[in-house]
Amino acid sequence: xxxxxxxxxxxxxxxxxxxxxxxxxxxxxxxxxxxxxxxxxxxxxxxxxxxxxxxxxxxxxxxxxxxxxxxxxxxxxxxxxxxxxxxxxxxxxxxxxxxxxxxxxxxxxxxxxxxxxxxxxxxxxxxxxxxxxxxxxxxxxxxxxxxxxxxxxxxxxxxxxxxxxxxxxxxxxxxxxxxxxxxxxxxxxxxxxxxxxxxxxxxxxxxxxxxxxxxxxxxxxxxxxxxxxxxxxxxxxxxxxxxxxxxxxxxxxxxxxxxxxxxxxxxxxxxxxxxxxxxxxxxxxxxxxxxxxxxxxxxxxxxxxxxxxxxxxxxxxxxxxxxxxxxxxxxxxxxxxxxxxxxxxxxxxxxxxxxxxxxxxxxxxxxxxxxxxxxxxxxxxxxxxxxxxxxxxxxxxxxxxxxxxxxxxxxxxxxxxxxxxxxxxxxxxxxxxxxxxxxxxxxxxxxxxxxxxxxxxxxxxxxxxxxxxxxxxxxxxxxxxxxxxxxxxxxxxxxxxxxxxxxxxxxxxxxxxxxxxxxxxxxxxxxxxxxxxxxxxxxxxxxxxxxxxxxxxxxxxxxxxxxxxxxxxxxxxxxxxxxxxxxxxxxxxxxxxxxxxxxxxxxxxxxxxxxxxxxxxxxx
Numbered sequence: 001x002x003x004x005x006x007x008x009x010x011x012x013x014x015x016x017x018x019x020x021x022x023x024x025x026x027x028x029x030x031x032x033x034x035x036x037x038x039x040x041x042x043x044x045x046x047x048x049x050x051x052x053x054x055x056x057x058x059x060x061x062x063x064x065x066x067x068x069x070x071x072x073x074x075x076x077x078x079x080x081x082x083x084x085x086x087x088x089x090x091x092x093x094x095x096x097x098x099x100x101x102x103x104x105x106x107x108x109x110x111x112x113x114x115x116x117x118x119x120x121x122x123x124x125x126x127x128x129x130x131x132x133x134x135x136x137x138x139x140x141x142x143x144x145x146x147x148x149x150x151x152x153x154x155x156x157x158x159x160x161x162x163x164x165x166x167x168x169x170x171x172x173x174x175x176x177x178x179x180x181x182x183x184x185x186x187x188x189x190x191x192x193x194x195x196x197x198x199x200x201x202x203x204x205x206x207x208x209x210x211x212x213x214x215x216x217x218x219x220x221x222x223x224x225x226x227x228x229x230x231x232x233x234x235x236x237x238x239x240x241x242x243x244x245x246x247x248x249x250x251x252x253x254x255x256x257x258x259x260x261x262x263x264x265x266x267x268x269x270x271x272x273x274x275x276x277x278x279x280x281x282x283x284x285x286x287x288x289x290x291x292x293x294x295x296x297x298x299x300x301x302x303x304x305x306x307x308x309x310x311x312x313x314x315x316x317x318x319x320x321x322x323x324x325x326x327x328x329x330x331x332x333x334x335x336x337x338x339x340x341x342x343x344x345x346x347x348x349x350x351x352x353x354x355x356x357x358x359x360x361x362x363x364x365x366x367x368x369x370x371x372x373x374x375x376x377x378x379x380x381x382x383x384x385x386x387x388x389x390x391x392x393x394x395x396x397x398x399x400x401x402x403x404x405x406x407x408x409x410x411x412x413x414x415x416x417x418x419x420x421x422x423x424x425x426x427x428x429x430x431x432x433x434x435x436x437x438x439x440x441x442x443x444x445x446x447x448x449x450x451x452x453x454x455x456x457x458x459x460x461x462x463x464x465x466x467x468x469x470x471x472x473x474x475x476x477x478x479x480x481x482x483x484x485x486x487x488x489x490x491x492x493x494x495x496x497x498x499x500x501x502x503x504x505x506x507x508x509x510x511x512x513x514x515x516x517x518x519x520x521x522x523x524x525x526x527x528x529x530x531x532x533x534x535x536x537x538x539x540x541x542x543x544x545x546x547x548x549x550x551x552x553x554x555x556x557x558x559x560x561x562x563x564x565x566x567x568x569x570x571x572x573x574x575x576x577x578x579x580x581x582x583x584x585x586x587x588x589x590x591x592x593x594x595x596x597x598x599x600x601x602x603x604x605x606x607x608x609x610x611x612x613x614x615x616x617x618x619x620x
Contacts, residue, residue, distance in 0.1 A: 049117045049120065050391070050392055051119075051392055052119040052392050053389045054366045054367065054368070054385065054386055054387060055346075055348075056069065056087075056343075056367055058113050058365070059121065059122050060094065060122075064095055065095065066113065067095040067364055068089070068092045068093060068094065068095065068362050069111070069364060069365030070089055070092055070276075070345045070363040071089060071143040071144065071345065072330075072345060073089075073145050073331045073343075075179065077179060078153070078179075082179070084114045084115065084179075085114065086112065086180070087112075087365065088110055088112055088127070088146050088155065089110065089111045089365065091141045091142060092107060092108065092363075093105040093106055093108070094108060105354065105360075107140070108126045109129065109130075110127035110157060111125075112124050112125050112179075112180055116396065117395045118341075118367070118392065118393045118395040125180060125181070127141075127155060127183050128141065131159075132172060133187070134159075134163055134172075134189065135159040135162060136159070136162055136163050137163070139160045139161040139162070140160045141160075142159075142207055143157065143207060143257065143329070144157045145157070145211055145331075146179070147211050149213065149238065150237065152175050152177050153175065153177070153179055154174075154211070154238050155173065155174045155175070156171060156172070156190065156209040156210075157171070157209065158172075158207035159171075159172055162193055164193060166193060166203070168193025168194070168203030168204075169205055169206045169207050170191055171189055171190045171207075171220070171222050171241075172185060172189055173238065175238075190240060190241050191220065191222050191232070192243075194206055194227070196227050202226075204223070204227025205224035207223070207224050208222060208223065208224055208257045208258060210222070210259055210260055211238070212260050212267075214262075214267070214294040215294075217234075219233060219234055220232050220234040220241050221260065225254065228249070228251055228252035228255070229250040229271065230246050230247060230248055230249055231246070231249050231294075231296075232247075233245040247295050247296070249269065249296055249298065249306070250269075250306040250307060251306065251307050251308065251523055253521040253523045255271035255306065256271065256273075256276075256329075257271060257329040257330070258270070259271075260294070263372070265292065266290040266375075267290065267291050267292070268377060269296070269306070270286055270287075270288050270316060271286070271287055271289075271306070272284055272285065272286050272287075272329050272330070273286075273313065273328075273546050276326065276328060276363075277347075277363070278543050279359070279539060279540050280347065280349045281540045281543025282325050282326025282347045283325070283528075283529075283543050283544045283545030283546070283584065284326035284328030285318040285327065285546060285584055286316045286317040286328050286330050287300070287314060287315055288300070288316045288376065289312060289313060290375075298312075300312035300314040300549075301314040301374075302314075302549070302575065302579065302581075304549050308549070309492040309493075309522055309523055310491060310524045310525075310550050310551065311523050311524070311549055312549050315548075315582060315583065316330075316378055316379055317344065317368075317378075317379040317385070318545065318584040318585070319346075319384060319385065319545065319584045319585055320383060320584075320585050321570070321585035322385065324347065324385035324387065325347050325349055325352075325543075326346055327346040327366065327384065327385045328344060328345065328346075329344060329345055330343065335399075336394045336397055336399060337393075339393065339394065339401045340372075340377075341367060341368070341370055342366075343367055345363035345366060347362070349587075358539060366385060368380045368384075368386050368390065369403050369405065373407065378407075380405075382407055382408035382582070383406070383408050390403070391403040391404075410572070411480065411570065411572070411582075411618060411619075412618070413480040413557075413614070413618070413619060414480075414618055414620075415617060416614055416615070417616060417617065420432070420475050420479075420615035421612070422451075422613050424446055424450050424610060425449060426448075428446065432473075433470055434470075434472070435469070435471070436468065436509075437467070438468060439453075439468040443456070444470075450612075452608075453470070453598065453600035454600065454606070454607050455499050455603060455605065455606040456600065456601045456602075456604065457603060457604040458601050460512065460514070461542060462510075462542055467601040468599075468601075469506055470598045471506055471596065472596050473593075473595060474505075474595060474596050474615075475617075478559075478617065479559075479615055479616065479617060479618070480558070480560075480618060481505070481558050481613070481614070481615050482556065482613070482614045482615075483556050483598070483611070483613050484553055484554070484555050484577070484610070484612060485501055485517055485556060485608055485609065485611070486553045486608065486609040487499070487501045487517045487550075487608050488607050489606050491552075492522070494521050495519075495522070496519040496603060496606065497519065498518060498603065499519045499601075499602040500519070500527070500599070501516060501517055501599065502517055502598070502599065503556050503596075503597070503598065504596075504599050505558060505569060505588075505590060506594060507588075507591065510531060510532065511589075511590055511594075512590070513530055513558065513569045513586055513588055513590070514527070514529045515527070515529075516556075517554050518602070525546060526546060526547040526548055526549065526550050526554065526556070526571075526583070527546060528545050528546060528571035528584060529542065530542070530544070543586075545571075545583060545584040546584075547572065547573040547581055548573040548575070548581030549573075550573070555575070555580075556572070556573055557571070557573070557580070558570070558571060562592075563587065566587055568587055569586050569588060570582065570583070571584060571585075
């Protein structure tokens with residue numbers, strides 16, 4: 001596998017960087033391994049709040065605030081007279097100043113925070129001060145999942161590596177009679193490391209646990225891009241799982257971070273896709289499928305399975321062009337007035353990394369309302385991450401919920417701009433088109449019904465800039481560009497990696513927006529990407545998020561709007577030209593002269609057919 005083309009859509013998966021940092025950083029977490037606590041008591045609970053503003057405000061009793069709360073999990077106190085809410089977050093520093101005497105960041109082994117109103121939070125310590133003995137010395141403890149049953153708290157977590165023979169990621173569990181510990185690890189994994197069925201000699205990513213109880217049984221879900229998400233039956237005591245019961249829940253190379261809720265007779269599976277930790281180009285997003293059975297199959301709103309190679313998933317939370325990018329790894333919960341909410345993490349485009357540690361992405365905790373439209377969940381009515389004050393949840397009995405959902409309307413194209421559009425129904429290309437690096441004769445042409453464009457053994461990716469691009473000048477102002485494309489890679493099977501075809505808004509080889517049908521290992525997906533020219537050392541240049549599943553023929557749209565600074569670009573895809581799935585929104589500074597274009601690249605041997613290219617204004 002090429003180092004530049006790995007899971008996360010040709011972006012470095014920064015969990016691997018975090019693992020490297022664990023191996024090199026000096027940790028100031030010591031003592032007995034059952035929890036570390038701040039000596040000062042938390043301040044008294046503040047009065048109920050009427051509003052909140054993202055990110056969550058988490059105070060440190062000895063001074064400062066928590067700026068990082070990745071992979072949050074939440075629970076309300078389950079024991080008598082405990083009216084607090086508790087959030088648990090993945091191993092990371094608390095903030096930019098959280099360093100030891102040598103200047104190394106302190107990586108806290110799962111942080112704990114509590115609140116009486118779901119708005120004002122206080123850091124109350126770490127679950128572990130030392131890694132359990134079966135965990136590798138440099139491993140991260142990731143993605144906590146807090147549960148309460150058998151009259152005690154269970155905290156499931158991922159160990160990125162183990163000290164067991166062969167190593168590999170695994171799922172552990174610690175228990176406590178209190179939501180803030182002390183925590184006692186079970187002493188062995190709940191899910192042992194597993195070989196990856198696709199690649200002998202490698203281990204699958206057995207991370208990101210979720211646990212539910214359904215029909216008198218316990219189930220544990222785990223997994224990530226490498227190996228997919230699986231589920232097993234969990235023992236009654238919550239400490240072991242049955243490997244023989246394991247069932248696939250999602251196809252690999254697409255999803256991680258399972259979270260399941262029961263709503264209206266269906267189990268809804270929330271899962272995150274793309275890259276969690278790519279600084280200002282993080283493209284994480286949350287999708288959903290549902291099933292009447294806790295073991296699936298989970299289907300999206302188009303009845304496409306999350307196990308299909310043209311992988312299903314209905315968008316729930318995606319970036320919207322504001323301050324926040326890469327929203328994901330959620331936990332859904334209901335407040336005391338019956339309103340559903342999402343806690344999740346995101347990345348601030350203006351402050352994406354810990355100070356002095358470019359590459360170590362900072363992921364503050366976030367909160368937004370979860371709404372339901374025709375039986376499908378969507379965060380904040382489809383408007384996505386909030387950055388302005390929002391009505392606060394009802395955290396205590398008698399609290400009112402003042403949140404009123406407003407639902408985002410999809411963008412609609414206005415009248416067709418015929419001089420910028422092409423039906424590709426003539427014998428030669430219209431003079432509106434020119435080439436960046438004309439392809440070889442015979443590798444493209446018009447069929448009378450479509451534009452044929454063979455896939456090239458070339459690319460537009462960071463410093464690989466040898467692909468041909470068919471371009472035309474854009475109209476002035478805002479516009480919608482749409483095409484219908486067929487890419488004849490097989491619908492199933494591996495591995496035409498990164499063969500792709502679709503739309504670009506092209507500033508130059510190092511500055512563009514791209515929406516393509518793409519083959520990624522054993523999946524076919526719709527990737528929405530952004531590339532930047534060389535930037536400060538260590539900063540990423542390429543990031544991607546996702547839209548809806550592709551089909552034999554896939555409709556693609558990019559909506560361009562002029563913003564206060566630069567432009568916003570929003571992706572849509574469709575399998576029938578009628579029902580459109582909205583993807584994320586990238587910001588960019590391509591300027592008004594950025595051309596509209598088509599690409600067919602990433603590897604030889606296949607052909608893309610473009611039925612038409614339409615350019616329209618935006619409907620009012």
